Amino acid sequence: MKACTTSLLARGLLRPHSSSSLLAAASPQSPRVSGLISTRSSLARQHGRIGFSRSFITDEKASGASKKKALPFAFAFDIDGVLLHVAKPIPGASETLTYLQQHNIPFILLTNGGGKHEAERVADLSARLGVSLSTDNFVQSHTPFQELARLGGGSFGSVDAADAQSQEENHNGSLRHKNILVTGSDPAKSRLIAEQYGFRSVITPADILAAHPSIFPFEPLLTERYAATARPLPTPNPKIDAIFVFNDPRDWALDSQLILDLLLSEGGVLGTYSAKNGRKDLEGHGWQSDGQPRLFFSNPDLFWSASYDLPRFGQGAFQGALAGVWAEITGGKASLKSTTIGKPYALTYAYAERVLGAHRAALLKSGGGDNTKKETVEAELQHEMQEAEGGEKAATGGLDGNPLERVYMVGDNPESDIRGANEYRSPAGTDWTSVLVRTGVWSAERGEPKHTPRVVVDDVKAAVGWALEREGWR
């Protein structure tokens, strides 16, 4: 069992989460990694270095100006395996975040986790770490979906050129007032999150099953599980404009049936079947070419580590299963078109950079400190998102004269954190510097990481120490 888990972890297929063996396996005593930069020799010195005092806000009195200036760097932290292990703080994590807050150094928390609203997740995280955190600098896997309630599907278009028709349709208006289908580990909860994001007509599989019990002929499920959360459909057979998988689905059978029904429908209308499906004279044999809803997944993680000895299927496994059924239906004539966000994909990094830019600007405008004014950040973020238009334009956070030159991405998973930072090309020219820690899914015993980080350090405290030293923080 352990060998299997270890293998999956080493391959980076396992979402860094919670296995009792992980921390022990990721021993800080692991040997130097060939070909990588190891900073172990200076760790003790760096640990002591977190304590130097210098403000994020500097006063340019020396040059005769009183204009405030922002630092050119910031941090992005993964959560599981970096700040928390089995939901408990990793040593030094709380101290490090507190230090950054006290010195007005901007950072963002960037995780592939999900299933709770950002406010709920941040409250839980604040309690566990003993650090007051905010949703203003927090991005989980489905957080970018809220942009679609405001900007429309076209805002996700830059990394998904395959679905031009749907992009064009969605770009003409946001999805705020459109019917969307959401599912996840708890579809009813996913609906509440989607509504908080601004979507006004959110439908769950339970709603459809309650309205059309014969659509999935396994009656006990309806009465035992779904009836309690079902709401009336807006019309008997509504037109669905988008499908969102918020996190790991609970009922693959029902969810697969309904998603595929809609992907085969005429224009996304429930209960219909497109006449274009399978037509040899059409491009892609006509599959997904008749105005069907666009399909969004929030992260690609194939496995995740839960309390059971063996890793459990994540959302990536559901995606694979759905794609397999799709291949059977279409005879392999057309691959399933969908959009997946989350780390390591550029769309999520672009979104995170815009949030970080807005947070950085708000820190400056609010005078710095950890007393960030929520309304300032929200206004700044709104402005920034509208300006950036889905990553097509560089995000400056209103600090055109003070560009964000570097973001240190501190993560434990080479496949998501490190790969994402290495591959992302910022429209603002910001360099995402990947920093791999040993407190999570990767350790030197498992071989060199598939995606090479800029540096390997023991833990998050050492990561920040290394970065601050590199930035000449004195």
Ligand SMILES: [Mg+2]
């Ligand atoms: Mg992690």
